[in-house]
Amino acid sequence: MLNAIIVDDEPLARQELRDQLEQAGNFSIQAEFSNAIDCLKEIRKLNADVLFVDIHMPKITGLEMVNMLDEQERPHIVFVTAYDEYAIQAFEDNAFDYLLKPIEPERLQKTLTRLNQAVSRKTNQNIPAQPLTLIPCYQQNKVRLVQLSDVNYAFSDLTGVHIGTQAGEYHTQLTLSVLEEKTELVRCHRQHLVHPQAISEIELLDNGSANLLTKSGKSLPVSRRYLKELKALFGI
Amino acid sequence: MHTPFNWLLLLSLFQQMSVFLVIAYLFSKTPLFAPVVNVSLRLPHKVVIYFVFSAFCILGTYFGQPVFDAIANTRAVGAVLGGLFGGPVVGTLVGLTGGLHRYSLGGFTDLACAISTTAEGLLAGMVHFWFHKVRQSPKALYSPALALVVTFTAELLQMSIILLVAKPFEQALGLVNLIAAPMLFANSIGAALFMAMIRDRQSIYDKFSSTYSAKALNLASRMVGLFKPGFSTEQARKMADIILEETGVSAVAITDRENVLAFTGMGDDHHYTGEKISAQITLDAIAENRVMFADGIETPYTCSHSEDCPLGSALVIPLRSADEVIGTVKLYESKRRLFLNINHTLGEGIARILEELILVGRYQQQKQLLTESELKLVRAQINPHFLFNALNTISAVIKQDADRARELTGDLARFLRTNLKQNQDVTTLAQELELTNSYLQIEQARFAEQLQVNVNIDEKWLDYRLPSFTIQPIVENAIKHGTSQQLEAGKLSIYIEERSPFPALIIEDNAGLYQCKEPEADGTFRLSEDGLGINIVCTRLKNMFGKNARLSIECDKNESTRVIIPLTEAVC
Numbered sequence: 001m002l003n004a005i006i007v008d009d010e011p012l013a014r015q016e017l018r019d020q021l022e023q024a025g026n027f028s029i030q031a032e033f034s035n036a037i038d039c040l041k042e043i044r045k046l047n048a049d050v051l052f053v054d055i056h057m058p059k060i061t062g063l064e065m066v067n068m069l070d071e072q073e074r075p076h077i078v079f080v081t082a083y084d085e086y087a088i089q090a091f092e093d094n095a096f097d098y099l100l101k102p103i104e105p106e107r108l109q110k111t112l113t114r115l116n117q118a119v120s121r122k123t124n125q126n127i128p129a130q131p132l133t134l135i136p137c138y139q140q141n142k143v144r145l146v147q148l149s150d151v152n153y154a155f156s157d158l159t160g161v162h163i164g165t166q167a168g169e170y171h172t173q174l175t176l177s178v179l180e181e182k183t184e185l186v187r188c189h190r191q192h193l194v195h196p197q198a199i200s201e202i203e204l205l206d207n208g209s210a211n212l213l214t215k216s217g218k219s220l221p222v223s224r225r226y227l228k229e230l231k232a233l234f235g236i
Numbered sequence: 237m238h239t240p241f242n243w244l245l246l247l248s249l250f251q252q253m254s255v256f257l258v259i260a261y262l263f264s265k266t267p268l269f270a271p272v273v274n275v276s277l278r279l280p281h282k283v284v285i286y287f288v289f290s291a292f293c294i295l296g297t298y299f300g301q302p303v304f305d306a307i308a309n310t311r312a313v314g315a316v317l318g319g320l321f322g323g324p325v326v327g328t329l330v331g332l333t334g335g336l337h338r339y340s341l342g343g344f345t346d347l348a349c350a351i352s353t354t355a356e357g358l359l360a361g362m363v364h365f366w367f368h369k370v371r372q373s374p375k376a377l378y379s380p381a382l383a384l385v386v387t388f389t390a391e392l393l394q395m396s397i398i399l400l401v402a403k404p405f406e407q408a409l410g411l412v413n414l415i416a417a418p419m420l421f422a423n424s425i426g427a428a429l430f431m432a433m434i435r436d437r438q439s440i441y442d443k444f445s446s447t448y449s450a451k452a453l454n455l456a457s458r459m460v461g462l463f464k465p466g467f468s469t470e471q472a473r474k475m476a477d478i479i480l481e482e483t484g485v486s487a488v489a490i491t492d493r494e495n496v497l498a499f500t501g502m503g504d505d506h507h508y509t510g511e512k513i514s515a516q517i518t519l520d521a522i523a524e525n526r527v528m529f530a531d532g533i534e535t536p537y538t539c540s541h542s543e544d545c546p547l548g549s550a551l552v553i554p555l556r557s558a559d560e561v562i563g564t565v566k567l568y569e570s571k572r573r574l575f576l577n578i579n580h581t582l583g584e585g586i587a588r589i590l591e592e593l594i595l596v597g598r599y600q601q602q603k604q605l606l607t608e609s610e611l612k613l614v615r616a617q618i619n620p621h622f623l624f625n626a627l628n629t630i631s632a633v634i635k636q637d638a639d640r641a642r643e644l645t646g647d648l649a650r651f652l653r654t655n656l657k658q659n660q661d662v663t664t665l666a667q668e669l670e671l672t673n674s675y676l677q678i679e680q681a682r683f684a685e686q687l688q689v690n691v692n693i694d695e696k697w698l699d700y701r702l703p704s705f706t707i708q709p710i711v712e713n714a715i716k717h718g719t720s721q722q723l724e725a726g727k728l729s730i731y732i733e734e735r736s737p738f739p740a741l742i743i744e745d746n747a748g749l750y751q752c753k754e755p756e757a758d759g760t761f762r763l764s765e766d767g768l769g770i771n772i773v774c775t776r777l778k779n780m781f782g783k784n785a786r787l788s789i790e791c792d793k794n795e796s797t798r799v800i801i802p803l804t805e806a807v808c
Contacts (some may be wrong), residue, residue: 009720011684034686035723058721084625102631116592143723227383 002028002119005046007033007053007062008080013101017052017080024112031176036065037136037143040173049119052099055081059145060136067182069129070175076115135163137170144170152198152214156177156191166216171227188212188222188230196233205213242414245301245308249422252299252310253429256292260430260770263288263438269273286326289318293334293353297341297676304407306345307582308415311338312394312423314385315353317430319360320377327364331357334500345411348401352394359390359497378438381432384624388424391416397464447577455482455582462617469509479565483579487547487568493522493561506542514540515566520554524559527584528552537568549575553587557594565590591805607661610772611704623713629682640681647677658704665741665803668707672730675708679715683726685717691730697739700803704777710743710799715769718797719749737784738802750789750797770799 004027008014009127013030021027030046033039035057043051053062060068066077079098093197146165154163155177162169162202163179177195185193194212202212202222210222212230222230269282289569292314300309304394311334319327326509349443363386368374394415402408458478478500480488487501499507513519517537521528532549539545548571555559565581567574568584594682626648634641651674654667662759674688711728719726725767727746732739775786782805788797 009686010629010682011686012629012632012682015636016628037723056720058723077258082628101628212790 002049002115003027003028003030003047003052004052005029005031005033005043005047005048005075006052007036007039007054007057007065008055010054011032013054013080016101017103020105021052024105024108026116028113036062040065040136041138043069044073044077044173049078050078050115052078052080055079060134063130064132064134068132068174068178070178073175073178076118078111078115078122079149105153116123129182132179135172135174135179135183137163137171137172139168146170148183151183151185152195152216153218153220154185154193157195157218164214164216164218184235186226188220189225190223190225192220194220202230237282238333245303245415246303246422249310249418250426251299251309252296252801253313253483255532256295256310256430257424257433259295259754260292261433261792269437271584273623282322282326285318286329288320289314289326289330292317293330293739294337297334297338297510303415304411304416306411307338307341307343307345307349308419309425311349311353312356312387312390312410312419313427313430314775315357316360316383316390316423316427319357319362319384320364320431321359321365323368324358324361324577326671327359327361328354329357332353344404344407345398345402348398348408349394354395355393356390359393376430376555380428380435382433384424384428386624387427388420391420393721395420402409402630418449437644448582452556452582452585455479455586458482458794459586459589459593469497473500473509475590476500476696479567483568483582483586485567485575485579486570489562489566489568490520491562491566497563501568503539503542503545503547506539506545515552516540517550517552518552518564519568521554521564525554525556525561527554529575529580532569532571544570546570546721548572551575551580551583553583555587555590555594557598562594610650610776611646611659611661621716622678625682626678629678633681644678644681647674650674651678657703661776662799663704664698664703665693665700665702667704668704669693669698669730671705672707672711676711676728683715683720686724687715687726689728689730693730693732693741693786697803699730700739700805702741702801702803703773705781706773706777706801707741707743710770710801714745714747714797714799718745718749721749722747733800735800735802738781738804741803743799743801745797745798746796748793748795750791773801780804 004021006014006017006029008017011034018032019031021029022189026105030048031042032231036053037060039051040060051066053066054063054142057065062079066074066127077097080101081103097109097114099111133148135148135151137144137146146163150165152166154161154166154172154176154208156162159171161172161174161176161179163172176187176191179193181187185195186192194214198214198216200213200215204209204210204227207226208227210227210230212220212222215222268288291395293311293315294308296311297307298312300307300311302308315327315331317333320328331354335353338353339346340348363382364377367377370400370803391498395412398408398412399405402411459475460641476488476490477500479485485501487503487507489499489500490497490505494512496507496509496511496513498509513522517528517530529535529552531551536552537548539547549569551567553565553567555563555565565583565587567575567579569579587800626644630641630648632643633644651671654671654674660673671690680687680689707730711730714728715726717726729742729744731742731744733742777785777787781802785802785804787802788800790800
């Protein structure tokens with residue numbers, strides 16, 4: 001039994017896919033989402049085996065959403081799309097699995113067989129990293145899409161991952177490792193990332209570690225382990 | 237003291253006058269004559285008039301008949317005409333010049349003649365001034381009767397001055413008795429004849445040019461109305477008839493590169509429409525791309541059909557389109573008539589007009605093609621994405637609700653049918669809304685509660701006009717780039733606002749994602765490839781209803797986008 005999540009902005013398309021998956025058996029539909037943002041918010045709690053994602057969705061496309069997921073926790077991805085020659089080209093180049101709407105039962109069967117094998121072997125799909133441009137964030141009940149260029153730093157604490165901009169701090173579902181891998185942010189501490197251009201000063205401490213001050217006036221710790229790399233970045 | 241009428245003197249004066257008129261006639265053939273024919277205030281023209289009529293004055297004195305130590309002469313004609321044509325200053329100067337010259341010859345009337353000639357010039361000049369400045373009718377100056385009266389008066393004046401000034405008075409009286417009557421007659425009539433000659437020349441010139449201008453303009457306007465794209469036999473026939481009628485030549489033919497499209501006029505009993513071109517002269521004109529002329533004298537025109545053909549000369553003018561000969565116009569004249577030069581010129585002019593008309597015809601054809609391809613382009617815009625989505629939607633609905641699926645299939649069919657059969661450029665709002673509605677039915681099924689549509693249009697607007705395929709592409713845009721790009725439910729409204737100068741149809745969405753930009757100078761918007769649809773709508777609106785009929789876009793960021801389409805009232 002595989003746990004599946006469906007993300008598609010068209011209700012009929014979700015229903016159609018659910019019907020087909022249920023018919024094929026061996027699936028339990030854990031959740032359905034009508035957009036990428038809602039999905040990102042919940043996905044880590046769900047621990048799904050497979051994610052069926054539409055490409056065209058509001059604000060954040062299916063491709064962008066998959067790119068925001070931490071590779072360690074990412075379920076298997078199957079893209080579903082109606083008509084998009086460019087997207088299809090991209091999948092084929094990267095050997096992603098994809099389904100074309102309307103989904104043919106034979107084709108779906110092939111995908112399911114492949115999924116079963118992959119899940120039992122615990123192999124991971126190799127999806128090339130794309131740089132992020134938008135970071136979906138939450139502030140109370142509001143969704144905010146923060147431009148990457150506005151981000152000064154990011155950190156994690158007990159409540160999750162937060163990013164800091166000139167305007168304030170927001171909560172995000174993205175992990176620090178995704179941010180480190182797919183943005184210009186660099187790690188200065190196990191729990192802190194900083195944008196090199198946001199640094200205004202670095203204060204070296206006696207114990208070999210340091211403190212840095214961002215242009216917005218936020219103080220961040222720099223551990224010994226990462227100070228060297230940070231110094232190298234600025235050629236100090 | 238009474239002297240019998242001197243017939244010999246009169247005859248002599250008329251003789252002088254004849255010589256005068258011959259010289260004047262010859263002179264009238266030179267370009268120098270132009271200032272005399274037209275009343276002109278320009279200095280160089282006045283100078284010409286001064287010299288010409290001073291010369292006439294002096295000649296008049298030389299040709300004169302010596303009488304009693306004086307001269308019976310025609311000098312007055314020069315002074316009077318100089319004054320009439322040149323005005324007071326020129327007239328006085330001409331008279332003065334003639335007078336001084338007379339003075340230099342001596343005799344007992346020398347001073348009197350000098351004064352009187354100057355006075356004559358001034359008198360005529362005053363007449364000129366009165367007609368020109370006071371009556372504002374310079375044309376009236378060219379009247380032989382006026383010349384007669386003025387000269388007569390001037391001569392009376394001269395006689396009076398001789399009597400007053402010349403000494404001794406007895407001798408002067410004798411002289412005046414002798415010469416007064418002949419000179420009054422001869423000079424007045426001479427001046428009148430001179431004027432008549434000038435007037436004739438003036439009016440012949442005017443008439444000639446106006447007659448032929450009228451002919452050419454008439455021809456042109458009649459042909460313009462007739463012409464439609466293509467080069468049909470029927471049109472060629474009508475064209476040939478018009479040319480025949482207007483030019484008055486004996487026969488006219490129009491050919492394309494191979495065949496005679498029309499032949500009309502003399503000789504149509506053996507020149508037939510529709511046959512192959514056989515005349516060598518025509519074939520040469522086509523091959524060499526130049527005007528061929530067989531004048532019937534040096535180059536004889538021989539009919540290739542019949543030896544008894546009454547036609548004796550022919551002009552063949554090639555018709556060119558884009559530097560290529562596409563046919564000819566032929567003008568024929570009968571053996572008994574001379575081919576007029578004017579018809580030669582006119583013929584070439586006709587050919588130019590025809591070429592222009594052919595060009596216009598082609599332009600219109602291309603414009604028509606452009607409209608058709610624009611329509612095709614608009615249709616092609618809709619096809620793939622929408623069709624895929626519609627089929628997917630229907631395929632998903634079938635299982636759950638067969639009736640709904642049937643309705644949607646009906647909507648899709650209606651949409652495609654309208655799309656395929658619509659060939660008109662302009663349509664009514666009612667038809668546009670129907671097409672849009674079929675489209676929206678499918679989109680609403682697809683997005684369900686994510687898309688709420690509200691169409692609110694009063695019946696009175698339904699007959700208003702707009703280019704076909706205007707609303708649907710914009711609604712499609714609003715969904716594709718607007719409502720479907722936002723997380724909350726999309727709202728789409730279609731309604732009318734009474735704006736000036738046109739009522740506006742408004743398509744509003746609640747996404748407000750349109751990047752607000754000013755339209756470009758040509759009224760279109762710089763958009764991505766997806767914006768092509770909107771730009772086609774812009775261009776077609778402008779082409780159909782003028783540049784005031786602009787599509788405009790109002791955008792409130794993240795709140796709403798409103799596309800405003802002007803409507804035009806129905807033309808019944």
